[in-house]
Amino acid sequence: MAVKTVDYIYGLYNDEEILLDAVRTANAEHLEIGEVYSPFPVHGLDPLLGLEESRLHIAGFVYGGLGTLTAFLGMTWIFTKDWPIIFGGKPYWSVPAFIPITFELTVLFAAIGMVVSFYIVCGLGPGVKEKTLDDRITDDKFCIAFNKSEVNIDAVNAFFKNTGAEEVNSKSL
Amino acid sequence: MSSPVSAIRPPLVTGHKSYHDITEDLVIGTEKTPTASWVIGLILSVTLLGFGIFCILWTIWNGIGTWNLNRTIGWGWDITNFVWWIGIGHAGTLISAILLLFRQKWRTGVNRAAEAMTIFAVMCAGLFPLIHMGRIWMAMFIFPYVNTRGPLWPNFNSPLLWDVFAISTYFTVSLLFWYTGLVPDFATVRDRAKGFRRKIYSFLSFGWTGSAKHWQRWESLSLILAGIATPLVLSVHTIVSFDFATSVIPGWHTTIFPPYFVAGAVFSGFAMVQTLMIITRKIMKLEDYITIEHIESMNKVIVTTGMIVGVAYLTELFISWYSGYVYEQFAFFNRALGPYYWSYFGMMFCNVVSPLFFFSKKLRRNIQFTFFMSILINIGMWFERFVIIATTLARDYLPSSWSFYVPTWVEIGIYLGTFGLFFTLYLIFVRVAPVVAIAEVKSILKSSGDQYTGGHSDSHSHKAAPAKKKTLVDTAANVVSDSLKKLEGIGPKIEQVLNAGGIYTFEQLSQTSVDKMQSLLDSADGNFKGNSPESWADQARLAADGKWDELKTLQDKLDGGRY
Numbered sequence: 001m002a003v004k005t006v007d008y009i010y011g012l013y014n015d016e017e018i019l020l021d022a023v024r025t026a027n028a029e030h031l032e033i034g035e036v037y038s039p040f041p042v043h044g045l046d047p048l049l050g051l052e053e054s055r056l057h058i059a060g061f062v063y064g065g066l067g068t069l070t071a072f073l074g075m076t077w078i079f080t081k082d083w084p085i086i087f088g089g090k091p092y093w094s095v096p097a098f099i100p101i102t103f104e105l106t107v108l109f110a111a112i113g114m115v116v117s118f119y120i121v122c123g124l125g126p127g128v129k130e131k132t133l134d135d136r137i138t139d140d141k142f143c144i145a146f147n148k149s150e151v152n153i154d155a156v157n158a159f160f161k162n163t164g165a166e167e168v169n170s171k172s173l
Numbered sequence: 174m175s176s177p178v179s180a181i182r183p184p185l186v187t188g189h190k191s192y193h194d195i196t197e198d199l200v201i202g203t204e205k206t207p208t209a210s211w212v213i214g215l216i217l218s219v220t221l222l223g224f225g226i227f228c229i230l231w232t233i234w235n236g237i238g239t240w241n242l243n244r245t246i247g248w249g250w251d252i253t254n255f256v257w258w259i260g261i262g263h264a265g266t267l268i269s270a271i272l273l274l275f276r277q278k279w280r281t282g283v284n285r286a287a288e289a290m291t292i293f294a295v296m297c298a299g300l301f302p303l304i305h306m307g308r309i310w311m312a313m314f315i316f317p318y319v320n321t322r323g324p325l326w327p328n329f330n331s332p333l334l335w336d337v338f339a340i341s342t343y344f345t346v347s348l349l350f351w352y353t354g355l356v357p358d359f360a361t362v363r364d365r366a367k368g369f370r371r372k373i374y375s376f377l378s379f380g381w382t383g384s385a386k387h388w389q390r391w392e393s394l395s396l397i398l399a400g401i402a403t404p405l406v407l408s409v410h411t412i413v414s415f416d417f418a419t420s421v422i423p424g425w426h427t428t429i430f431p432p433y434f435v436a437g438a439v440f441s442g443f444a445m446v447q448t449l450m451i452i453t454r455k456i457m458k459l460e461d462y463i464t465i466e467h468i469e470s471m472n473k474v475i476v477t478t479g480m481i482v483g484v485a486y487l488t489e490l491f492i493s494w495y496s497g498y499v500y501e502q503f504a505f506f507n508r509a510l511g512p513y514y515w516s517y518f519g520m521m522f523c524n525v526v527s528p529l530f531f532f533s534k535k536l537r538r539n540i541q542f543t544f545f546m547s548i549l550i551n552i553g554m555w556f557e558r559f560v561i562i563a564t565t566l567a568r569d570y571l572p573s574s575w576s577f578y579v580p581t582w583v584e585i586g587i588y589l590g591t592f593g594l595f596f597t598l599y600l601i602f603v604r605v606a607p608v609v610a611i612a613e614v615k616s617i618l619k620s621s622g623d624q625y626t627g628g629h630s631d632s633h634s635h636k637a638a639p640a641k642k643k644t645l646v647d648t649a650a651n652v653v654s655d656s657l658k659k660l661e662g663i664g665p666k667i668e669q670v671l672n673a674g675g676i677y678t679f680e681q682l683s684q685t686s687v688d689k690m691q692s693l694l695d696s697a698d699g700n701f702k703g704n705s706p707e708s709w710a711d712q713a714r715l716a717a718d719g720k721w722d723e724l725k726t727l728q729d730k731l732d733g734g735r736y
Contacts, residue, residue, distance in 0.1 A: 128380030
């Protein structure tokens with residue numbers, strides 16, 4: 001990924017309800033919010049920011065299906081084509097006995113696939129340097145950040161003042 | 174958005190914590206110098222672990238003959254310990270997954286440590302099948318990889334192989350679930366740290382920033398992982414029970430085994446969580462986060478699963494009699510009155526009789542008693558596995574091959590060694606990671622913090638205890654307020670209006686005249702024409718006195734707060 005720095009102006013709020021009101025105000029004033037950070041998931045924020053629902057669960061379903069097929073078709077091929085052996089007088093293709101492993105691999109594939117996808121789409125992973133605007137965001141501050149090139153700075157300053165931001169700072173990431 | 178506050182549920186976070194207090198309280202365990210008790214605990218654990226490793230090496234070097242297993246009793250302490258540990262490893266995922274799906278908020282206090290416990294217990298469990306293979310260097314033969322022997326594949330129809338898949342999947346999924354939950358909390362630790370420590374936590378936290386989109390995906394991921402981990406956790410002990418149930422041994426060949434084993438696993442798992450959490454909350458001073466409510470909730474799970482286990486024991490007995498099958502009948506007769514009768518009665522007492530004490534609310538909320546019970550249940554559940562495995566095998570079809578079994582020092586040493594492994598890992602965990610999920614506790618604070626639920630932690634017990642006298646404004650200029658929304662006719666907006674008018678508590682509201690309230694409503698922004706304050710003072714009077722039952726009766730009569 002190309003490294004490009006963005007100049008942010010951001011305000012810190014003390015409470016998620018003030019944050020939600022501020023986001024509503026920003027929407028009403030047509031200020032384009034760059035990013036919102038919080039110490040825990042704030043419910044009700046996603047629709048205000050216009051975030052679409054995550055598609056991770058669809059990916060999970062696909063990975064799970066892949067696991068089902070891998071396990072079931074794999075065992076079928078091994079026990080009917082590659083090396084057929086009779087166990088306890090049962091047919092080569094003994095479907096009920098394949099169910100437990102098929103289930104386990106479905107879960108395994110879905111879980112690993114989703115977790116890996118999560119870290120990739122979020123751009124997170126071991127060795128990724130964090131781009132934090134403020135160290136208190138993971139503690140007790142709720143942050144609205146604007147990209148300086150996209151907004152009118154005076155309007156943003158006025159917005160922060162009106163919506164009860166505790167602090168307003170700038171930082172380049 | 175204002176969080177829904179339940180009028181009857183007790184608070185789960187006490188001590189009037191702010192978000193910052195939560196961070197402070199939960200991160201401090203990783204920041205301060207280890208205490209002497211921690212160091213002593215670690216030394217003891219590592220010593221035990223060292224002895225365990227020695228015994229494992231002894232087994233590998235001299236062969237499986239160093240154990241007292243014989244031709245009749247092929248599974249002894251090894252598989253008993255395996256099933257025992259894997260059962261203990263069921264509580265963590267149950268707490269984090271099933272309770273997440275059921276939206277049980279109390280899970281946030283204990284899920285992190287319980288999940289860690291799960292992972293460590295599964296590691297201990299996994300050791301036993303590996304060692305008992307005898308030739309551990311061939312352990313990879315159990316996995317279906319493309320090998321130079323044909324390729325020769327394992328038997329996919331065998332429950333022992335299902336076990337391999339179940340346990341490795343369970344371990345992997347639990348680890349991923351646990352770590353994904355830890356990432357935001359590692360970021361919290363990181364942002365308070367400096368220098369080298371910051372570098373370590375920066376690595377561990379994967380670059381987490383807490384942006385809205387990341388949180389959204391994180392929640393989606395947690396929910397789906399919980400959704401798939403729920404059937405997984407049930408499948409794991411089901412498959413472990415198949416190891417026995419698919420055999421033709423009397424006493425094992427029963428269809429009741431899967432639910433019976435799963436209930437037993439949850440039962441023993443919660444007992445182990447209690448053992449650990451009671452010590453952890455005491456030593457790390459987490460009483461505000463792991464409250465007596467958490468302990469009571471877990472005790473309710475224990476009494477429920479304990480009764481399921483009890484019913485299963487009795488069902489087994491009944492069915493063996495009812496089957497008319499002499500070998501089956503003998504197996505149970507032998508369990509209760511044979512050479513290992515003491516383990517059978519130990520199991521019956523610890524697992525069936527003793528949990529019934531938890532029907533007493535007083536005992537459920539007694540920490541010392543809970544701790545004692547948790548140890549008793551752990552012992553009882555070990556006996557259960559011993560009864561099922563060794564006792565049953567000791568008396569098989571042919572009296573000429575009947576045998577008796579006592580473990581050697583090597584087998585005992587390996588078992589002790591797994592305790593060493595378990596506690597070593599747990600002690601390292603409490604130093605490195607926040608023991609309580611910080612972000613998750615913050616997210617339930619508004620709905621379950623005691624300052625928001627009104628602070629009357631005993632309101633659910635229907636005792637008309639007078640509400641604590643509150644000062645209106647405390648020193649930090651934070652208003653200590655009651656949740657006025659509990660009164661019929663008062664919503665979040667009106668609560669704000671009343672607060673703006675200087676009314677924060679039930680006491681104050683009860684002394685305010687209807688005219689004053691009406692004038693507050695009239696002068697506020699918004700349309701409150703539909704709301705009439707005529708009953709508020711009376712309702713507030715009852716709430717202030719803690720008369721919740723009477724308040725409920727009154728509210729049933731009221732229509733939108735009107736008489």
